[in-house]
Amino acid sequence: MLARDDWTTTTITPDLVFGALELEHTERGVLPHRLPGRARAQSADPQLALAEAQPSGVRLAFRTRATAVELDTVPTKRVYPGAPPRPDGVYDLLVDGRLTDQAVVSGGDTLRIDLATGSVEHRPGPPGTLRFTGLPDRAKDVEIWLPHNETTELVALRANALIEPLPDRGRRVWLHHGSSISHGSDAAGPTTTWPALAASLGAVDLVNLGLGGSALLDPFTARTMRDTAADLISVKIGINLVNADLMRLRAFGPAVHGFLDTIREGHPSVPLLVVSPIHCAIHEDTPGPCDFDTEALKAGQLRFRATGDPAERSQGKLTLTVIRQELSRIVRQRADEDPNLHYLDGLDLYGEADSGELPLPDRLHPDAAAHRRMGERFAALAFGEGGPFSGEGA
Known part of the structure; x- marks a missing residue:
């Protein structure tokens, strides 16, 4: 078990989230969107609603000396009866731009989609915890890329050292x-x-x-x-x-x-x-x-x-x-x-x-x-x- 005495919880704010155009505040946390609310309001297409809420390219990015980081999320798992099971969405951890770890989160909501009838059933579930440990004990840039194909509500971000926004890297x-x-x-x-x-x-x-x-x-x-x-x-x-x-x-x-x-x-x-x-x-x-x-x-x-x-x-x-x-x-x-x-x-x-x-x-x-x-x-x-x-x- 990881000692918790020096852990801090960081509020997930827009300056920590890259690749999303809007963060929706929900009862459980924040939900990244890749289309803003005004655009979403102009379409009743459930396919678009599903796609834009899947955070392809969306990542948490910050600077920290932490050696351990945790992220509580509520993923939405899709189930298609009669089709092969879908693998869990993957979270990628980058340290100073290099992929160093991958993980999945269990739990979460389930979206059951019948391809034959088009019926959709949403079943709520509990949050899960993503945990990365063994990070280098120095100041570093950390990125957690969210699953590109799995809707992901962000509930809580914790680490055993201070988390700060990234400085401007001057990238296009x-x-x-x-x-x-x-x-x-x-x-x-x-x-x-x-x-x-x-x-x-x-x-x-x-x-x-x-x-x-x-x-x-x-x-x-x-x-x-x-x-x-x-x-x-x-x-x-x-x-x-x-x-x-x-x-x-x-x-x-x-x-x-x-x-x-x-x-x-x-x-x-x-x-x-x-x-x-x-x-x-x-x-x-x-x-x-x-x-x-x-x-x-x-x-x-x-x-x-x-x-x-x-x-x-x-x-x-x-x-x-x-x-x-x-x-x-x-x-x-x-x-x-x-x-x-x-x-x-x-x-x-x-x-x-x-x-x-x-x-x-x-x-x-x-x-x-x-x-x-x-x-x-x-x-x-x-x-x-x-x-x-x-x-x-x-």
Whole structure:
């Protein structure tokens, strides 16, 4: 047991939480949100509500001499009857920027989601305690990255030495928006989602608005990005619009222009990178909607399938191939008036050859190895020499 005589409890305040745009005070503690309340109020979509409250990229960061730190949290565990059990969300501990430990928290609430009927049942549960010990006995920067895929209420932060906010490290802030792939999908942990890996390699502070199932060109997301301080901005557009079968080509182009226009209202000259979809065989030339593969579910496997008809492309239905062509065209069209707008083909992050070597396990989301490859490639292409985020000419 750890002696408690010299332990202190630190109030969890915004200056200790990075990557969240709002902290909601609850009966049990604080709940990090990645979309502010005004944006959340403009959508009744339960998928968006679930995704934005999962703290991908959100971390507690502070300076301390403590050798032991505890964090009480209330995680929300998701259960899908008939599907393989989901692993517990992982917390990553970084000391002076290096991953030194990982842990999970038991207990918490349970969200039971029936994929066949769409019914959802919420069962409350007790808080759990995350405990990291054996930290070096010196002044150091400590980061606790919250699970990227598990809603997490923060209840109490304790340590056996004083906890202080980090001093300004002078890092650029990278604001990124995308789908479940940017959210983290099947990454191994919160610091190994492809955006987190790329941010680490680029030595920038990440604000991740990767929202599973919800990269849908929503105006409130664009306004959130407009109003969020950032030095670098990227938007990864495409896969959700196809698998939701949300709009046709006629609406897509103007919606992209409007999304970019809104961002530019708040960030007129910040480097802005438009990223098209990575390779996904089921939707390259077949429109959505996307649905669960029921035969795979019966066998205890989670897989997706495209249910559209390739012939419907002539009617304006979107595929990934169509979206890449349109995004490239839009960026070229705007380039003369916006020299800080750039385009990155998602196939350069994960292409057809990569899908042969590192196939998408559920036909839609990359696994841990593919996340690492994408993060390293994005860092080289965006932050590397000559890249739009390199800072050259700034």
